[in-house]
Amino acid sequence: xxxRYLILILIFLSFISIFIGVSDIKISDLFLLxxxxxxxLLISRIPRLISIITAGMAxxxxxxxxxxxxxxxxxxxxxxxxxxxxxxxxxxxxxIFTGATLFQKMVVSFIFSILGTVxxxxxxxxxxxxxxxxxxxxxxxxxxxxxxxxxxxxYKYDLIQNMNSFLQGDFSSVLxxxxxxxxxxxxxxxxxxxxxxxxxxxxxxxxxx
Numbered sequence: 001x002x003x004r005y006l007i008l009i010l011i012f013l014s015f016i017s018i019f020i021g022v023s024d025i026k027i028s029d030l031f032l033l034x035x036x037x038x039x040x041l042l043i044s045r046i047p048r049l050i051s052i053i054t055a056g057m058a059x060x061x062x063x064x065x066x067x068x069x070x071x072x073x074x075x076x077x078x079x080x081x082x083x084x085x086x087x088x089x090x091x092x093x094x095x096i097f098t099g100a101t102l103f104q105k106m107v108v109s110f111i112f113s114i115l116g117t118v119x120x121x122x123x124x125x126x127x128x129x130x131x132x133x134x135x136x137x138x139x140x141x142x143x144x145x146x147x148x149x150x151x152x153x154x155y156k157y158d159l160i161q162n163m164n165s166f167l168q169g170d171f172s173s174v175l176x177x178x179x180x181x182x183x184x185x186x187x188x189x190x191x192x193x194x195x196x197x198x199x200x201x202x203x204x205x206x207x208x209x
Contacts, residue, residue: 014053018045048174051182055171058185061192066117070124072135077117079136084143085116088150090166094159105166106181116146 018041019025025037025045063076070080077083089112093105100108120139127138154160 086113
């Protein structure tokens, strides 16, 4: 029952949010088919809503999966060098692919974040001491090394401001045409829900599994 109420609240607040912004939009505008108001909804408000909900779900599910696989409740994208690797990917796309579009930068950032997480998991597998506090500390140290390297090259090539603006968690600039990459996480989210039990088995360790 509680989950049902939470879903209803989410739907209600999501519906209200598409009418909140710099430009005032009323429900009556939709029935009057005001082209300007409808375009604002289709180009800005609805893409913003989809991005926020999808990003929130993806962060939650990815965090749970990482905790299950590593069997550690302190592991998350922030303590597994994932975010720092994504930051390095943004810088790499600016340096190597100078004419890259926003979509291409996001793809490069995504690839680097996966590689950084894989490196962390490889280090994790090589360590015999599986202390619940020690493991995330390793991830934080690895992330700091990657982040420091990124900041060094960003400062050297005067790209700190451009890089930081790309990494701000601001959904106000989300528009139709620059958010579609996040839709690729929906099949991955579905996969996570379907195979949740298998991730739990993996988290038990090789001997028990």
